[in-house]
Amino acid sequence: MTTMIGYLRVSTEEQASSGLGLDAQRQSIQRYADAHGWNVLWYVDEGVSAKSLARPQLQAALARLHVLPKSRDAGGIVVAKLDRLSRSVHDFSGILKLATARKWAVVAIDLGVDTSTPTGKLVANVMMSVAEWEREVIAERTSAAMQAAKRAGKHVGRVSVLPQATADRLLTLRASHTLTGTASKLNAEGLTTATGKPWSVNTVSKAQQRLSGPRAADVERGHR
Known part of the structure; x- marks a missing residue:
């Protein structure tokens, strides 16, 4: 058997x-x-x-x-x-x-x-x-899309999306806290980065720049 x-x-x-x-x-x-x-x-x-x-x-x-x-x-x-x-x-x-x-x-x-x-x-x-066949088609389409994006001067790479609630909280904290203080607060509240990792001074700074655009530089200088 x-x-x-x-x-x-x-x-x-x-x-x-x-x-x-x-x-x-x-x-x-x-x-x-x-x-x-x-x-x-x-x-x-x-x-x-x-x-x-x-x-x-x-x-x-x-x-x-x-x-x-x-x-x-x-x-x-x-x-x-x-x-x-x-x-x-x-x-x-x-x-x-x-x-x-x-x-x-x-x-x-x-x-x-x-x-x-x-x-x-x-x-x-x-x-x-x-x-x-599916893998080859996906690879071909991905390659073509990346090449088109590069020619258009766009960023090519993984983009992670931060939940809106976390983004709002980060910007609120940055209005009155340092980068270190903001990272500590976010971690204490159980909020993570877009990739699910704890916050650091560097990730707070980068996230703020993406979220705030030109305004971020002014806040950055005032709350280091």
Whole structure:
């Protein structure tokens, strides 16, 4: 009998404690396994997002599969729905490539992806081709947009947006506090920078300049 890894995931602690989401996934996988004569080894990530593949039980499952075929005790990984494994087409494509290289199967029941069958392999290959095309198109568009922005003399790079409430509070504090005092106040109130980091003299100064434009220089000189 073939042994497969059944991977379950729920993204919130509430789902994990109720077991409802996990039970539905387990039942779906078990029905599929019974129909194919598979034994199932269960790996479960509870209260974990699928925004990346850095999940304890998923990594443990992949490590179990990432051995030579003769030493492997599982034939692949099966999920009830693709989004339990990954919400990123790029990440899923990477898993499929790894599975192909190491000769183990990937099964996503909801999409009919089952690389242990010829039809399932075809579906998986189409998905990988689409993912590759999507990456190339996005890269091409991004490059063209950046080049156009450079020609127009515009700033090219990551722009983080500061919440309006935080921006207003920063400007209010700067009217009567030094840069150091403003940073301390913002941090004490639990307000972070646009990238989620604590405030410093430097980040307060830069944020104020972006928010206030020419007026910032006058306030800067008066409240250092």
